[in-house]
Amino acid sequence: MSLHTADERSVLEGLLDVQRAEIALLLDEVDDTEARTRLVPSATTVLGLVKHAVFVERVWFHSRVAGVPRERLGLPAAPADSFVLTNDDTIASVRADFDEACDISRAVAAAHDLDETWPWHDGPVSLRYVYAHMIAELARHAGHGDILVEQLLARRRQGVK
Template sequence: MTDDHRSEATLTGTEREQLEAFLHDNRLEIAALLDGVTEEQARRRLVPSLTTLLALVKHATFVEKAWFHCSLAGRTRTEAGIPEDAQESFVTDDSDTVESVLAGYRRAWAEADAIAAAYDLDDLAVHNRRGPLTLRWIYVHMVEELARHAGHGDILREQILAADTG
């Protein structure tokens, strides 16, 4: 796993190469939310919800595990170490640090990639509450999910950094 953006290198790639590249690029955007921020900044709440920079990365770990580890590989949420309720994935505690949450996210996405490598795009994830769906659907959904949360995080990060330098 390299830390370079890949989507520009797959302009004429296969469908799978393009999906994996966009997913990888959005994973990098999520990880970058914590680049250079302090523990306090990572936990700072600017909205009424539990959304913080740290919580967004922790939630991204949850969605990696929910879709790849559970839905595709068939693990239970308990086996994957994630809560049953997605909202609980935004909860942080004193053991969650920038370093630990980021490391957990990188492990979850590396394992997700390893799991997905054994499947074709049309293979079905049957261990899902929605019913059978394809790996292609999971890839597209993950791109959408991570892009949305990276956007949320970009706005929070901009506000936090501006407040602390202004």
């Protein structure tokens, strides 16, 4: 089945999975040192972007949709804190966390209708909105990551550590 002609739910799920794959690909061409390298003034790194993607999966699907309290999920209070790396964060560990978060998100979403709603700051949000928000969120961060990876690979070719 092609996403170009699929039903609405299949399109939303498929486009979100495309963006999830783009996020995961960010880690394929860099090593652990490069993945942690800061090229911008913020805490944004390639590894931090993927760690933040774990955070948004858990915020929207695990907490908002599934109803698990954020504290029980160990989520930082501020989204900016989700980019912060610990000494234990590696490409392998963050990728495993991302894969697991996505698997849980898929299972959570599968149990709900697109029109089902949950409370949010500005009023109720539907699963349809959550899908659209996540597609936009991950696409934006995949683009950020693409630029960082491009810079890291250029540095590598130039022999810069």
